[in-house]
Amino acid sequence: MKVFVLTGAGISAESGLGTFRDPGGLWRRFDPMRLATPEAFADEPEEVHAFYNLRRQGVREAAPNAAHAALARLEAGLAASGGRLFLCTQNVDDLHERAGSRAVIHMHGELMRARCTACGAGRPWAEDLSVDTACPACGRRGGMRPDVVWFGEVPRHLEAIAAALDESDLFVAIGTSGAVYPAAGFVARAREAGIPTHEINLAPSDTAGLFTEATYGPATQAVPACVD
Ligand code: BJW
Numbered sequence: 001m002k003v004f005v006l007t008g009a010g011i012s013a014e015s016g017l018g019t020f021r022d023p024g025g026l027w028r029r030f031d032p033m034r035l036a037t038p039e040a041f042a043d044e045p046e047e048v049h050a051f052y053n054l055r056r057q058g059v060r061e062a063a064p065n066a067a068h069a070a071l072a073r074l075e076a077g078l079a080a081s082g083g084r085l086f087l088c089t090q091n092v093d094d095l096h097e098r099a100g101s102r103a104v105i106h107m108h109g110e111l112m113r114a115r116c117t118a119c120g121a122g123r124p125w126a127e128d129l130s131v132d133t134a135c136p137a138c139g140r141r142g143g144m145r146p147d148v149v150w151f152g153e154v155p156r157h158l159e160a161i162a163a164a165l166d167e168s169d170l171f172v173a174i175g176t177s178g179a180v181y182p183a184a185g186f187v188a189r190a191r192e193a194g195i196p197t198h199e200i201n202l203a204p205s206d207t208a209g210l211f212t213e214a215t216y217g218p219a220t221q222a223v224p225a226c227v228d
Contacts, residue, residue, distance in 0.1 A: 001083040004168035005071060006186055008090050010175020010201060014220045015062040015095055021177050036150045045131050045142070052146045053128040056111055059093045060126065067174070067223035068099035074227045075101055086164040088157075090176060090183050092148045107155045107183065113147035116140065122147050155182060165189055172226075174200045175219050178207035187211060200226060 009019035020027045030051065034040050041048045075085040087104050089096055092111040096104045114125035114133075121137035125147075133144040149155050165171065171190035178184045187210045190197050199211040200222045208214065215222045 001078060001081070001170070002086065002164075002168045003074070003078060003083070003170045003172065004086045004088065004165055004186075004190070004195075005074075006088050006090070006171070006173045006176060006183060007071075007096070008174065008176025008183075010177075011067050011089075011219045011223070012062070012065075012091055012093055012095050013175065014067070014218060015065045015093075017058055017062050017093055017095075019175075019177075021179060032151060036148075037152055038150055039152075041145055041150070048145075049129050049131070052111065052148075055092075056126070056128070056146075059095075059111055062093065062095065064095040064099035065220050067219035068095050068101070070224040070227040071096065072100035075103070086168065088161055088164070088183075088186075090180070092146075105157050105161065107149070107157055107161065109146070109148035109156060111146055111148060114144050115147040117143040117145055119143075158182065161186075162189075165195075166193055168195055170198065171195050172198045172200065173205070173207075173211070174223060176201070176205060178205040198226075 013019050019025045035048055035051045071087060078085045087101055088107055089104060090108045092109055094112050112124060112126055113122055114129060115122040116135035116138060118140040119135060119138035129144050131142045134141045135144055165186060173187060184207055187197050187207050191210055197211045198213040199205060199208060200215045203216060215226060
């Protein structure tokens with residue numbers, strides 16, 4: 001069996017990482033257009049760096065939870081029976097990997113990586129960034145940015161994602177509001193392909209009506225209950 005799982009901020013919420021659109025979420029407190037766009041980085045790089053340095057610290061201090069661990073078990077179990085888990089996350093944290101998932105597609109990039117806007121070189125990055133940070137590859141200062149996908153930028157690995165969706169037997173979305181495209185459109189594509197669709201969330205998402213099945217509850221309980 002081939003299972004496509006799309007995860008969002010809700011799967012990491014119980015690890016202490018804030019979501020974006022829930023009450024108290026990041027985009028309820030901060031304007032995403034001033035922090036998560038290439039224009040914001042060009043205009044106010046120090047403000048953008050300060051925001052992501054704090055987020056990076058939060059990720060360093062967080063630990064994977066029971067939902068991340070259940071997906072790692074699912075990947076191993078499916079592989080053992082000749083199937084496959086395609087794990088696509090919108091999250092920029094590394095909690096899936098730290099829970100033991102081996103193949104993770106980060107469609108919105110990774111916070112623990114940095115990329116140089118001058119030479120394009122990307123590399124793992126666990127420390128703070130600033131406008132004074134020099135690119136280890138080309139030496140230019142001021143161009144290092146978090147290797148994440150901001151609004152108006154093209155998400156990563158879209159061809160591989162589309163191919164995996166089309167050959168899956170089941171689509172599952174976990175802890176995502178269905179507010180951000182193109183990820184929010186995956187469930188419609190799965191429906192068109194005739195694949196069963198399952199939402200796991202605290203509450204019905206914006207695209208809840210497109211799912212054929214739903215489990216509502218905290219991810220740390222709902223995901224292990226569905227997997228085991
Ligand atoms: C729990 C829980 C618990 C809580 N247990 N559950 C079509 C229509 C309109 C607009 C557009 C459109 N197509 C494109 C756009 C523009 C834009 C967009 O979608 N805007 C919308 C706001 C309308 N999209 C883009 O710009 C994207 N690029 C693009 O489209 O390029 C063009 C292109 C596409 C394809 C081919 C060619 C060209 C890029 C989007 C980049 C998003 N970036 C961010 C920031 C990343 C860096 C960072 O982290 O700072 O990504 S924004 C933010 O939202 C982040 C997330 O990955 C993303 C999704 O959020 P998510 O994960 O769903 O979190 P929440 O907070 O929204 O929801 C949490 C959920 O968890 C809730 O449902 C809770 O109930 C639940 N939950 N606790 C279970 N314990």
